[in-house]
Amino acid sequence: MEKTLAFVLPMIVHVNDQPPITAGTGPIAVIIAPTRELAEQIYIETNRFSKLYHLKIVPVIGGMNRYQQQKALQAGCHVIVATPGRLLELLQMKACNFHRTTCLVLDEADRLLSMGFEPQIRFNSRTD
Secondary structure, X not given: OHHHHHHHHHHHHHHHOOOOOOOOOOOXXXXXXXXXXXXXXXXXXXXXXXXXHOOOEXXXXXXXXXXXXXXXXXXXXXXXXXXXXXXXXXXXXXXXXOOOOOEEEEOOHHHXXXXXXXXXXXXXXXXX
């Protein structure tokens, strides 16, 4: 939890300093984790601390309903917590864009790379 707070608290400050979001404007912050379990943990902690600031956090994780995730992204959100594969799927479906994204966190980046996610990370960084 302490590691998560180390990037979530500054991220919340950054997101609050941005103009309000609207439908279809994309997230301000994106957190990418290598596994669904870790992404779920990060989502729970991020959501818990951002409720006070009324931030909308959307989990983009395999094993959850893709249609609901797509609708939540299209409605607009402040933060996405994602796994690379599902995020790539939803980007290809044009469910969101990164036009407003100014904060990116690669949690356990070394593990993401060792698990073979480098092509997805490179693709996601070119999706504007």
